[in-house]
Amino acid sequence: MAPSDPTQTPLGMLALRTIAMPADANANGDIFGGWVLGQMDLAGSVAAGQRARSRIATVAVEAMTFHKPINIGDLVTGYATVAKTGRTSIHIHVVIVATRRLTHEEVRVTEGTFIYVAIDDEGKPRPVPPA
Ligand SMILES: CC(C)(COP(=O)(O)OP(=O)(O)OC[C@H]1O[C@@H](n2cnc3c(N)ncnc32)[C@H](O)[C@@H]1OP(=O)(O)O)[C@@H](O)C(=O)NCCC(=O)NCCS
Structure with a gap:
């Protein structure tokens, strides 16, 4: 699958596919931003858990853009790339x-960076293992 604008950055690994349903829409009839988030x-x-090989928790969201x-009815596909790792944190570009639904046109609609922390069984930060 190619993005609508091939000059943009690579999409990353396929991490999620779902369909936007009427219950996910806002008062304008577009899909609600909170659902997209x-x-x-x-x-x-998905990408953070694979990288951490442990439980993870979302700690922050940065640079969200709704293009x-x-x-309703669009096939929604999520791609994820490990942008960087810290001692316990993993930054994922999504x-x-x-x-x-009807034209099958593919449109890059939203992107942002989600920051996860690798955590242990007590929910405390733990080091990200070597790649
Ligand atoms: C995630 C959590 C365990 C981190 O615990 P903490 O005591 O704040 O941990 P630290 O201060 O040591 O920070 C851990 C890492 O997160 C990073 N971090 C913390 N807050 C951040 C923020 N607002 N933005 C970017 N990075 C942040 C730190 O820089 C650190 O990264 P590093 O180890 O790679 O240098 C804790 O904040 C928590 O449980 N938060 C709630 C998580 C949650 O409920 N998420 C929603 C559902 S999953």
């Missing part, structure tokens, strides 16, 4: 591509 957090958590709306 939740899907992005799920997509990012275009998601419509891109959402919407495939329009």
